Amino acid sequence: MGRSARNKVKRHKRILEALQINAAVRVRELAEELGVSGETIRRDLAELGNEGAVSRTFGGAVAKPVLHEPNWRDRHNAFRAERHAIAEHAAKLVAPGDVLILETGSTVMHLAEALASGARDLSVITSSLEVALVLARNNAIQVHMCPGILDAREGSVVGTEAEDFLERYNATTAFVGSTGITSAGLQESHTGIAAVKCTMLSRAKKRVVLLDHSKFDQTSLVTACPLTDFDIMISDRPPEGDLAIALEQAGVHLIS
Known part of the structure; x- marks a missing residue:
């Protein structure tokens, strides 16, 4: 796996971790935290959305509905x-x-x-x-x-x-x-x-x-x-x- 792919995996993991804590995340905040452009985050969210891991929203994403928050x-x-x-x-x-x-x-x-x-x-x-x-x-x-x-x-x-x-x-x-x-x-x-x-x-x-x-x-x-x-x-x-x-x-x- 190349460096670019490893970085993307790390970003996806971080995004999903953020959604474990909060029901929604914003592109701007994720881009600032991860040190990448908003466009990069939007691509990440699109990929995670296609995988069924998140639901896209205007300006960000929300976690897939769950019955309870993580322990x-x-x-x-x-x-x-x-x-x-x-x-x-x-x-x-x-x-x-x-x-x-x-x-x-x-x-x-x-x-x-x-x-x-x-x-x-x-x-x-x-x-x-x-x-x-x-x-x-x-x-x-x-x-x-x-x-x-x-x-x-x-x-x-x-x-x-x-x-x-x-x-x-x-x-x-x-x-x-x-x-x-x-x-x-x-x-x-x-x-x-x-x-x-x-x-x-x-x-x-x-x-x-x-x-x-x-x-x-x-x-x-x-x-x-x-x-x-x-x-x-x-x-x-x-x-x-x-x-x-x-x-x-x-x-x-x-x-x-």
Whole structure:
């Protein structure tokens, strides 16, 4: 396979990864991210459309309809470099003796991996089985696991039991993710996770959202909470337009 063909395969893989995270992608954004022309992206989308992998739209493409979004393991493998960088920034906000709350999700999992590799003297409350297991590798981290109803696809627990359990704790910092963010607030495709997320944010002095750029301006099933419900957003690039203005007006500090 020649270099041109290998590059095309990489682009197609990246486009499909983006559609695993979001229902739609835009030609302009893909061209900017992949460092190619819009015409190249349009050809890629045409080929993927002919293969039945995507549905073309004016200015972009949408994913083929599915009954549910990919589970956290599939999402964890997308945008790995971006999410690793976000996790590294987030880990710098953690100090020995902190009490942390960690939600579920692929970007939060990257943070858990960063903490497990070297953090000391931490107490962590989490709703995620996978996050708990990763943190448990480090004997210097005490893990408190929320009770509740298990969602096997997300590897986490939800429900009033989990929310009531979280209400008992006073955390230094809460780290949460989301399926999207708009000027209206954090978006979530799972109502149970949305409720747990809001409770987590309410129990911490410092409230931090971890989102890669693919989540910008993405609407989901429910608006979990307004932008004023968190203090810091860590991303791999700054948002633009109405979202950037809304974050500034809400007093959210951006780290990218």
